Amino acid sequence: MEWTGARYADMPTAEVRTWIDAPLERVWELVSDVTLMPTMSEELQSVEWVDGVGRPAPGARFVGRSKHDAFGEWETTSHVIEYEQGCAFAWAVGDPDRPSAVWRFRLEPKDGGTELSEWMRMGPGRSGLSFAIDAMPEKEQKIVFVRMREFERNMAATLEHIKTMAEA
Template sequence: MEWTGARYADKPNVEVKTWIDAAPERVWELVSDVTLMPGMSKELQSVEWLGGVGRPSVGARFVGLSRHESFGEWETTSTVIECEPPKVFAWAVQDPDEPSAVWRFRLEPENGGTSLTQWMQMGPGRSGLSFAIDAMPDKEQKIVFVRMREFERNIGVTLEHIKKLAES
């Protein structure tokens, strides 16, 4: 686990990796099914593909409803920006040209199983965190640090869920 960047404008990112005793194709089925993600997250409440899309492809869009004790409830629309089965699946939150966040899964065959990495980057577009930073600009680095640690923990939990499902 690691994360870099201290200010929002630096586009801080975090990356967590795990090894799964399952083929990349099996792991791909799980990471590319965004409708499974709410069951693996305290924050993400629901996800729904838009426009009758049932599986991921570049340009496909989905809506996610999230909830956080400090930020309340919010809805975002994400666009798939990378989709290479069974290697990479990524999406941009809100505007794909100026996303509030980018999320990516990378899968690589390793030791008869799969090395799975989940990565996320905040910004460069504004997000809910931007409002907290606007209200307390002197605390920006602390706000970003705390949120990145949350993302790191949450990604770890998500990867454990994926590992458990893939290996069962």
């Protein structure tokens, strides 16, 4: 993996992909509905659009509430930074100019179905992980490695849920 041994400041990334035996429009319908994401995640508990918006659009914001055994419970505001109907949907967590993470779904028609990828980048802005690194700077690479592996596992599970729903 490209992030093995990375430090937080390296802004490590992870990506998972799958092929789904369903039309791109069906997969897009699921991917672009962030309110569905908590049903696919052990960590993400709820998502709610803010500012009277009910769907993705550039600049739209949503609040996510999460829970993790090691980090407790927290809330973040994400900003949609990319929205190309049927193709790409991305959001920055926290400050869009210096996010704690960026998440992106990409879709592409392939072999009569849809190729779906989920990508994420950690940093450069501070996150809950920053507090663990501050407390144990000598373990930073291990902390980042473990968290990136969690993200990778969770993204694979999310894509599997989307695949199951889209193919049903």
